[in-house]
């Protein structure tokens with residue numbers, strides 16, 4: 001079976017992790033944490049980086065640092081992981097779920113006017129499967145109405161929007177380092193910002209909000225969202241290979257692009273001319289022309305030794321919505337692509353011949 005993802009752990013990871021074990025720095029203090037934060041900030045062109053335990057809580061920290069709370073509304077795209085919705089709910093704010101663009105699956109800027117209300121405080125654009133969201137109209141709308149932008153760049157390490165790093169837009173941005181992300185620490189996340197005050201608040205929130213100079217006196221409600229030095233050690237090793245990983249993913253993505261371009265019944269993502277995609281995962285949609293559903297297509301691939309993953313189930317259709325104060329705008333695009341789409345094996349360890357085998361298998365099924 002060709003798996004959907006296998007991470008690549010560079011040899012330096014062992015050296016760095018062993019260093020943590022040998023020196024006893026295995027908890028959330030130690031030199032790798034500081035180094036990882038500094039290296040990652042440089043990597044995405046931000047002044048500050050604050051490492052946390054995963055990419056779900058990093059979204060929570062970002063919202064909490066901005067002071068988002070009960071009564072506030074945050075606009076979020078329907079086609080994303082549940083983490084985005086949950087992070088808004090953790091703060092007590094009201095998520096406002098909007099539809100995405102049909103070709104690149106990211107927040108549709110044309111929905112913002114309809115979603116806006118006097119309670120709107122922030123927009124959370126999410127880059128999807130390596131392809132950036134169209135940030136300019138989102139930033140323009142945010143400026144006009146004085147809204148914060150929390151950018152979820154968990155799927156776009158290294159990707160660029162109009163030549164600028166994903167993760168360098170808006171007040172504060174978030175990344176994940178889960179094992180299937182381009183840079184991984186096993187589990188992990190990070191918030192990045194250029195704002196000194198937001199950075200300080202994020203550091204406080206991550207570590208229980210101790211009063212400065214008065215340990216065990218707490219100025220407000222904080223969290224234990226700390227990353228360990230061991231995770232950071234793996235991250236430092238990964239970052240040494242960031243460019244190589246990025247280039248390899250792009251090469252793999254382009255092989256798929258060429259191989260799958262002209263297959264009736266298969267719709268692949270056309271990269272917008274302003275985007276440098278990181279090709280994090282390779283998505284496709286099975287259209288009516290194919291005469292089969294995406295589920296049938298996935299089953300046939302599996303029988304022939306190729307694993308796939310479903311697309312996100314849209315936030316607008318989540319069973320959990322009934323328990324919360326949530327505003328949902330019509331999301332026909334998200335609901336359609338969720339049924340039509342899956343993604344193909346895309347892990348860094350995939351070989352060129354495996355990709356060719358996947359392409360041939362798709363062709364034979366179609």
Ligand SMILES: *Cc1c(COP(=O)(O)O)cnc(C)c1O
Nearest residue numbers: 054055056081083154155176178
């Ligand atoms: C992976 C991911 C997250 C959450 O990351 P975890 O580290 O798994 O908590 C958040 N947003 C998006 C878009 C993701 O793909």
